[in-house]
Amino acid sequence: MESEIFVIEEAMRTIIERQAACFPVVEGSLPIYHVLSYHLGWLDEQFQPTGVSSGKRFRPLLCLRACTAAGGTWQQAAWIAAAIELLHNFTLIHDDIQDRSLTRRHRPTVWAVWGDAQAINAGDALFGLSQLAALEAASQLEAARGMELLSRLNETVLRIVEGQVLDLSFESLDAVTKDAYFVMIERKTAQLTAYAAWAGAMVAGASSELAARFADFGRALGLAFQVHDDYLGVWGDPLQTGKARGDDLRRRKKSLPILILLERASPDDRAWIRSTWRSEHDLDPVTVERLLKLLAQYDVEAAMKETVWRLHAEAQARLDQLGLPVERTAPLRAIVERLAVREG
């Protein structure tokens, strides 16, 4: 895994450095490409090397391993994997502004350090850089396949933005159904993992039929990942997640635990839960504790664990349905297994 990550980081770095070389020296101006390197974990707030990387890089890894599973080599997937990770990070920077999140990966978010306006720029820059990485990938393919890689990448962007639009819309709604929640996370999270697996197969030269099965696998894995995230957002260990216990409750996020709770709660409890959403602010610790007690009372943790388990099993099944030799798919299986037991 070390060398796979190295290939991904190098591809991202190359794309960023080419453009950073064009940035004019104007005294007092924010070095925006350094801000991107901060977000990606390469530099600290004073723009000094951190010596470590950050982020799980799970999406580009999925792409690389889909490529080898489909009969290609890592190297063939390096540019498109970099494009996927750059794209993902563009959405993270903008999400953090929208959600007013102060920390990410145990460090202050870009907007928290440099303000909303420059954080919007940082996200926009990563979007453009992601396209340039994807163009490198496309230029190594036969023309029609290259164009498909690019079209689908941008359709995926629109689906992700739609997911974020829904997520934000849910904040001011009293009634959000589980169905609506799954429509939202399918777009916000699973479309990009579907793309990562699909694109890995495509650059390896897979047929449309095989690539579509890779997309199904990636989509299933993305759904499992997001529901697991929702689990950790309530019951995760603060030391592992980097977030306070019950953080999603405090922030009044309509994540899956709360939607399951609403389905199960008595009318009185349900009315009280909804009343907490009408607050303009984060919830106080007493209210969060009362929500945690209700979640325990209605057995929501067990239901969440069951759902997380079922969705990971579904991803495994989709992997089996690729119909590829087990030694080719083993590295992908390792991703599923690692994600299924993650605690942060």
Add this chain to the structure above:
Amino acid sequence: MESEIFVIEEAMRTIIERQAACFPVVEGSLPIYHVLSYHLGWLDEQFQPTGVSSGKRFRPLLCLRACTAAGGTWQQAAWIAAAIELLHNFTLIHDDIQDRSLTRRHRPTVWAVWGDAQAINAGDALFGLSQLAALEAASQLEAARGMELLSRLNETVLRIVEGQVLDLSFESLDAVTKDAYFVMIERKTAQLTAYAAWAGAMVAGASSELAARFADFGRALGLAFQVHDDYLGVWGDPLQTGKARGDDLRRRKKSLPILILLERASPDDRAWIRSTWRSEHDLDPVTVERLLKLLAQYDVEAAMKETVWRLHAEAQARLDQLGLPVERTAPLRAIVERLAVREG
């Protein structure tokens, strides 16, 4: 011009409607594609058709006419012209958030109606849509030319973001030189007009050499356009510009008039001008009036008029340097002439 605009609007509409068809029906969610149509002037705040279009569409028109000047037809340039206008509007939506601008084209800005978070999404969506339009354009060209069209589009995006980074950085600087200002507007404004002229020529099949001269023309026109904008931002007629008289002064923008004033002012006046920048808020009417008086005292309006005139003449000269028959370049000349006398 009517039918040229029609071609551009139709191409933009087609790209948007294809993706809007994928947006899920979830009760209570913001119809984000309608928000884009609002921004583009097609719908009102209640998402009812306005019956009119809005925006000058000057960049896509430049692209269409560059295409015909280089020997192509309008239709060849429709997709890339649409991509350029969608891209431009993505930057406008994000700029309006960053600048806290309440109105654009005499209507409330997207963030002012739907909030910052959804406005960030709206800009991101237009960015993705712009790429999809550019992919349509690229798919009609020989592969290498298509890839060049796309690479350069995304390099242009990065230059525009860099320009915006500089512009925002200038807000907190005491000393901004005219040189730094021109570096900033070359990126923020002139790179896209350069791309528009270059891309029009490229889709017409122009040689790299000829396309590069189109880019030089587009760049010169962009610089003239931006300096003219700075002129109108201080002395423009509110009825024409849709902004209050002296609006750029009120908002403490370090536009060219104020930089020229700083060069010419006495040390005392200069110190006073700089002191106004330290305010956290927009300037009050009395301070704006005093700045207008200083601009008059130091003859800045005449200097600005001279600069606007000189930059438009430079654009005309670049147009002549294309070395094309006058009947082919006449529609481009008409753009330069119309822009040179615009009052809003």
